[in-house]
Amino acid sequence: MKKSLFFGALTVATLIGAAAHASTLDDVKARGKLNCGVTTGLVGFAAPDANGVWQGFDVAVCRAVAAAIFGDPMAVNFVPTTGATRFTALASGEVDLLSRVTTWTFTRDTDLKFDFAAVAYYDGQGFMVPKSLGVTSAKDLDGATICIQTGTTTELNLADYFRANNMSYEPVPIETNAEGQQQFLAGACDVYTTDASGLAATRAAFEHPGDYIILPEIISKEPLGPVVRHGDNDWGDLVRWTFYALVAAEEYGITSANVDEMAAAPTQNPEINRILGTEGDLGAMIGLDKDWAVKAIKAGGNYGEIFEKNIGENTPVGLARGLNAQWKQGGLQYAMPFR
């Protein structure tokens, strides 16, 4: 009798505990900061600059979400995660949002109990080799020693690709990009493979980037995007629509420079008005202020601005928009209607 009472009390206590953690948004608001999981360092996507301030494409997504909630893009704790630790960090609640070049796959979405809010960057897996190796195609890589980051889609794709092409290889497992870079430069592996964007970003950090080439073959689809825990749909909605606000802003010509002006008074375009909160109150529907999107766009600019500033053609990473152009320019970036 006493025992069952005791366990009853325990269960109630745990249930209350669980209920208190039900809303990620409430947790974030109470904490005053967003915990955002990023890479351990990949120039252009997420890396601390000379002043120790995190910069990059993935970082900008975190900052936009923080700005939408708090109006302050700096209200973010960045948590560096490796390919192998990121999902535990997210599932355990150590981070509220994972913005770490993470590929949307079936098992991650379903079995691992995550939700992908959107696709921030459409990518595919490629190979990088030293020019001096004289290799021009991935089909020539039979017998090569290849550095791969463990816990990624990369290692699975690689196994599939070599099996399908009847080739063999020697995998060298590594934990972080920095480790892979060091081993690759030391020649401990012939080839470095990961998402093509990651290859470009890694190569940009080399002393002699010109000595290395990225092979033409792209062996997989790697849609990279921000990830949240499955179950808190409100939080997933908030992240998704904050990202779409950035994409829509580019489509409608809203930039970090003109957003204040456009939000000052309703414009001729009702869609712009709804995004910027000068008409209706979409913000309230996701638990935020009327001007949430204005704050998000002001944080780092619209999608195009974020792209150009961090990984675009005029940066050392030098990626073309390609698949990531707006749908009207023949790309795949397509914001759902704000209405």
Place this chain on the structure above:
Amino acid sequence: MTSTTEAPKPAFRLSQLIYDSRYRSITIQVVAMILFFAGFAWLIENTVSNLRALGKDFDFGFLWNRSGYDINQHLIPYTNNSTHARAALVGILNTLLVSFIGCLTATVIGVLAGVLRLSKNWLVSRLMAVYVEGFRNVPLLLWIVLIFAIMTEATPQPRDFREGGSAAMLLWHSVAISNRGVFIPAPIWGAGSGILVGIFVLSLVAAWYYRRYARKLLFDTGRLLPMVWPAILIAIVPTVLFYFILGRPVTLDYPTLGGFNFKGGLQIRNSLIALWVALSVYTGAFIAEIVRSGILAVSKGQSEAAFALGLRPNRTMSLVILPQAMRVIIPPLISQFLNLTKNSSLAIAVGYMDVRATLGGITINQTGRELEGMLLLGLFYLVLSLLISGVMNIYNNRIKLKER
């Protein structure tokens, strides 16, 4: 008539549970037990409800799914079409491999260094002291990473071994030290090699019997037969003879340069070398201290008595001192073996594919089964440690002082 002499039994009062020393310890134990079980139940309850909140179940079925990833060093056949369970087994064997060879070399190094540190030669004993203090007092992880860095940064690439390249193979073109690892000739077991192995095993047994016989003869009659070289001869000569009689059934496959890398031969990867060497020299330093303390624990009278009987220092050491020192050495040696085995999970630092890297790393990550994977991993290390200490305890019981 019976009850008149008995003292009246005082009634039991509840307060006795606390104030009466006869009951107090029971009270404390019962309370501690209840707290322990409550804490344990809370942990389980917490885990179950949190798993439910995440929408996850508890299921080991993932072990039988296709793993999908490749492992560079596998002692049993394995491809990315094998199951996660097999990947775990590959990792387990890799853990066992590095722990086993690590324990062997650590013991050899440790015994040598421990004995030499007691040497009368000032230089030798100082050198050993430097070795022991240097390795004991620097974290193991640093040694692993350092040796790995030397192996990958300071050695030539395979393509440097090409005609006119800057590197050359050693030992009549049979061994190559490269930044992909050390390549050595591998044996090819031809027809009849089974017989050869059988003969070798039998010779080993014979050598052991010879030593036992010589020893018994010495103890019974005092006649001393040479022990070392006949035993070695018995162990080796028949095998060599039959190797030629059977028409050289075992041949060697030499590593040759082909394409990107060496082909053929046996590749000992740098990750294994770094882990093995670091574990051996690090644990060896601790074992050296254990051996030294064991020897010092044998009273000086024993060696003086041995000398008085005319035993040479070598014999004194191996027949009088070491057997007694063993009794002091074995128990702490067990824990060093356990340490080495568990420390082998630092393999993560250099990408050695041990069980922590396969089951506890990639499998967990690709399937999202952290709890199941970690439980299995913990269970594996637990069972392995219990096995090692079980075996060592049997040995310890055999050599310990038999009191009559």
